[in-house]
Amino acid sequence: MSDERHPRAEATELDEAFPVSYAIFAMARTHRAIAAAQLAKLGLFPGQEIILIQLAASDGLSQKTLVETLSVNHATVAKTIGRMEKAGLVQRRVSEQDRRVSLVYLTPAGRSLHDDVIAVWRELETLTSGDLTATERAALLAATEKIRDAMSRAAGSPTRVSA
Numbered sequence: 001m002s003d004e005r006h007p008r009a010e011a012t013e014l015d016e017a018f019p020v021s022y023a024i025f026a027m028a029r030t031h032r033a034i035a036a037a038q039l040a041k042l043g044l045f046p047g048q049e050i051i052l053i054q055l056a057a058s059d060g061l062s063q064k065t066l067v068e069t070l071s072v073n074h075a076t077v078a079k080t081i082g083r084m085e086k087a088g089l090v091q092r093r094v095s096e097q098d099r100r101v102s103l104v105y106l107t108p109a110g111r112s113l114h115d116d117v118i119a120v121w122r123e124l125e126t127l128t129s130g131d132l133t134a135t136e137r138a139a140l141l142a143a144t145e146k147i148r149d150a151m152s153r154a155a156g157s158p159t160r161v162s163a
Contacts, residue, residue: 024147031128038120042113043087047072047080049117055090055106056114062101089113 015022036046044052047070054069055061061069066077081104084090089110095101129137 031124034127035120035124038123039117042116042120044113044117045080045083047076048084048089049113049120051077051080051084051104052089052106052110052113052117055104056111059105060093060103062095062103064101066104084110 012022015026032046035049039046039049042049050070051066054066063074063077063081066081067074070077081090081092085092087109088107090104091107092102092104095103129140132140
């Protein structure tokens with residue numbers, strides 16, 4: 001709610017003092033909200049589609065590999081896999097090579113969502129970059145790569161994280 005005493009939440013000192021960080025935050029929040037609404041139509045939560053795509057490309061990944069590939073913590077992957085397992089999208093199986101390792105596989109139901117998830121991301125890509133010229137798009141990608149690399153170095157993470 002806004003009035004003279006309480007300006008719109010977007011018009012904060014963060015926006016003025018930290019324009020790049022705030023722009024990234026605001027853009028990511030909006031992007032995630034749109035993605036969440038589209039993914040909900042498929043019965044998915046944000047993040048689940050990334051795991052689904054990873055498993056479609058290479059089924060039978062360990063949770064540790066998913067943690068490393070997605071650059072998130074183990075608890076996040078475990079919770080997400082648990083939700084997906086309850087929804088019948090994935091199943092965990094003990095590795096035949098190492099009984100301590102649990103491997104994650106797509107079920108037929110999970111695999112059947114692949115094309116729909118790709119369609120959601122195609123729509124997000126169009127929405128996100130559809131008004132950019134080729135030059136603006138290239139500049140945005142170059143700038144975000146520099147930002148990701150700098151942030152990864154600061155966090156002590158690998159500079160190249162593929163998701």
